[in-house]
Structure formats: C-alpha cells, structure tokens
Amino acid sequence: xxxxxxxxxxxxxxxxxxxxxxxxxxxxxxxxxxxxxxxxxxxxxxxxxxxxxxxxxxxxxxxxxxxxxxxxxxxxxxxxxxxxxxxxxxxxxxxxxxxxxxxxxxxxxxxxxxxxxxxxxxxxxxxxxxxxxxxxxxxxxxxxxxxxxxxxxxxxxxxxxxxxxxxxxxxxxxxxxxxxxxxxxxxxxxxxxxxxxxxxxxxxxxxxxxxxxxxxxxxxxxxxxxxxxxxxxxxxxxxxxxxxxxxxxxxxxxxxxxxxxxxxxxxx
Numbered sequence: 001x002x003x004x005x006x007x008x009x010x011x012x013x014x015x016x017x018x019x020x021x022x023x024x025x026x027x028x029x030x031x032x033x034x035x036x037x038x039x040x041x042x043x044x045x046x047x048x049x050x051x052x053x054x055x056x057x058x059x060x061x062x063x064x065x066x067x068x069x070x071x072x073x074x075x076x077x078x079x080x081x082x083x084x085x086x087x088x089x090x091x092x093x094x095x096x097x098x099x100x101x102x103x104x105x106x107x108x109x110x111x112x113x114x115x116x117x118x119x120x121x122x123x124x125x126x127x128x129x130x131x132x133x134x135x136x137x138x139x140x141x142x143x144x145x146x147x148x149x150x151x152x153x154x155x156x157x158x159x160x161x162x163x164x165x166x167x168x169x170x171x172x173x174x175x176x177x178x179x180x181x182x183x184x185x186x187x188x189x190x191x192x193x194x195x196x197x198x199x200x201x202x203x204x205x206x207x208x209x210x211x212x213x214x215x216x217x218x219x220x221x222x223x224x225x226x227x228x229x230x231x232x233x234x235x236x237x238x239x240x241x242x243x244x245x246x247x248x249x250x251x252x253x254x255x256x257x258x259x260x261x262x263x264x265x266x267x268x
Contacts, residue, residue, distance in 0.1 A: 001034060001265050004102065006071035006095035008088060010120060011108040013076030014226055022224040022256040023074045023108070029261035030072055037265075071095050077115055077123070085126035092127065092135050102136045106268055108223055110144035110254075111180050113172040143223070144180065146267040150187050152259055153219065157188060160217035160249040164208050165190035168232060169221045171197030190219070195228055205239055205248070215247040222253040223260075229253050 001007065007030075011023045071094070075087035082090070088105070095103055105124060109116050121139065128137055143149070157165050169181050171194030185192035193204035201218075208216055218236060220229050233250060240248045254260055 001030070001070055001268050003034075003070050004100070006091070006098075006100040006103045007073075007106055007268065008091050008103060009072065009074045009106050009108055010077055010084065011074060011223070012115065013079040015079055016226045019224050019226055020074075020076070023076075026108075026256035026261060026264075027072050027074050029256065029258060030265060031069060033258075033261050033265050035069055071098060071100060077119060083126075084120065084123035085130075088124065088127040088137070089130055092131050092137065096135050100135070102138065104268060105137065105139045106264065107140070107142040109142045110149075110221060110223060111169065111172060112142065112145075112176045113170075113174055116142045117174065117176065140268055143264070144184075146263055148263045148267065150184070152254065152263065153184075153188055153221070156219055156251050157190065157217055160219070160251055162215045162217035162247075162249055164213040164216045166201065166204055166208065166216060166218045167192045167221050168195060168201040168218060169193075170195050170228070173197065184221075190217075195232065201232070202235055202239065205236075209243055209246050213246065215249065217249045217251065219251040220253050224255065225253050 009023065009027055009030075011019065013019070073091055073094075075082075075084055075091065077084050080087070088103075092103055105120070107116055107120055124137060124139060131137075153167070165188060167181075167185050167188060167190045169192060171181075172178065181192045181194075191204055191208070193199050193201035195201065205216060205218070220232050222229050236248055236250045240246075
C-alpha cells in the first residue's frame with residue numbers, strides 16, 4: 001500500500017453484523033499498520049533510537065513533507081443499503097476531494113468465483129460510466145490470489161498438528177474456482193471438500209476415517225466467521241460424537257488479524 005492511492009476493500013456482505021464488524025476491524029488494522037510503519041521510518045530518518053551519539057545537523061520535516069495516511073474504506077457487494085457501484089462513486093468523490101488520483105479496489109474474496117470474475121467488474125464498470133474519468137480506478141487481484149495465503153494456511157494446519165488435512169471451501173460451479181481450490185489443496189498437502197458443492201466436507205471426513213485416520217485437521221477456508229462457519233462447527237461436533245475414537249481438530253477462519261492485514265499491506 002502507498003499513500004498516493006485510495007483503497008476500497010470489497011467484501012461479500014451479510015445480514016450477520018459480525019461480517020461488517022470484521023471488515024471494519026481489518027480496515028482499521030491496515031490504517032494502524034500504515035501509520036506505525038511510517039512513524040518508524042520517520043524516526044529512522046531523524047536519527048532517533050540510535051546509539052550513534054555524534055552530533056548531526058537534522059532538518060525536521062514539515063507537515064507537508066510527512067506521508068499522509070492512504071484513504072481506506074470498506075464496501076459490501078451484496079446485502080447492503082447501497083449497491084457496490086454507488087458505494088464506489090461516493091468513495092471516488094471523497095477520494096478526489098482529498099486529492100487522490102488513483103483508487104484500488106481490493107476484493108476480499110478467497111477464490112475466483114462469479115463475484116470476482118463477473119459481479120465486481122460489472123459494478124466497477126457502472127461506476128466508471130458515471131464518474132466520467134474523474135479519477136483512475138484499478139481492480140486489484142482477489143485476496144486468495146496473494147502468494148502469502150499459502151504460508152498463512154500452512155501455519156494454521158501446522159498448529160492443528162495432523163498429517164491428515166481437509167480444507168473446507170465454500171465451493172463454486174465455475175471451473176476456474178474448482179481449479180483454484182484443487183491447486184491450493186495440493187500446495188497445502190490437504191484434501192479439499194466443500195460447503196455448497198460436492199464432495200461435501202462431511203463425506204470427505206467420513207472417507208478419511210474409513211481410510212484409517214485417527215486424527216484429522218480441518219480448516220475452514222473462509223475469511224470471516226459467520227453462520228456458515230458456525231454450521232460447519234456444528235456438523236463437526238456431530239461427527240465427533242459419531243466417531244469418538246477419532247480426533248477431529250477444527251481450525252478457525254482467517255479472520256481480521258494482523259497477519260491478514262500484513263499480507264494485504266504488502267501485496268496491494
């Protein structure tokens with residue numbers, strides 16, 4: 001991230017208020033991270049916290065010299081009071097008034113499903129028509145495409161400590177999404193199963209038990225916790241009661257964490 005751009009974090013949207021809260025938390029983490037990094041940079045430039053006590057002629061930067069915090073806001077694709085296109089128009093006008101010339105749209109989506117491939121670009125196109133080139137708008141890669149996502153998921157699986165791994169994704173009928181999930185699961189040395197499509201995650205867990213697994217690490221590949229992740233946890237509890245001799249270890253969604261904020265800040 002740079003101070004010369006304004007950033008709009010686009011999340012799916014939900015009737016569950018926790019999703020909005022999590023998206024706001026992630027936005028605040030990004031702002032705090034940017035400000036913290038630049039405070040450290042300024043201190044280094046000024047020679048602060050240094051063990052070299054030789055006198056130096058230092059020129060303190062003026063307010064105009066200091067890097068400004070980039071404008072960062074959130075918008076929902078669905079289930080919001082405004083359409084994404086209208087949210088983008090409002091954001092672009094605000095960014096323009098503050099002197100920003102570029103906007104980057106950051107889709108907080110984990111796979112190249114229809115929202116990433118069709119819905120978000122369509123909403124951006126509608127907004128651009130009305131904005132009449134007042135400001136440059138750029139669509140960035142979706143979150144799941146960032147190279148650091150594999151390392152984050154690997155760490156989560158390692159914390160669960162089991163050789164048998166199952167990644168639970170939402171699922172999609174699009175071939176690109178299916179290929180993405182398959183490739184990701186190979187990098188994680190895990191089997192992939194789905195919430196909404198086949199193979200269902202409950203079927204995959206039972207299949208691994210039949211193959212003799214006594215301990216299974218299960219990771220929900222969702223950004224924020226919500227009703228789906230709660231439903232998954234309920235199903236896992238039911239399976240644990242059905243197979244008490246097997247240890248089912250359920251991890252957490254990625255969440256609005258400093259690690260995710262760091263990944264976005266470095267990749268956006």
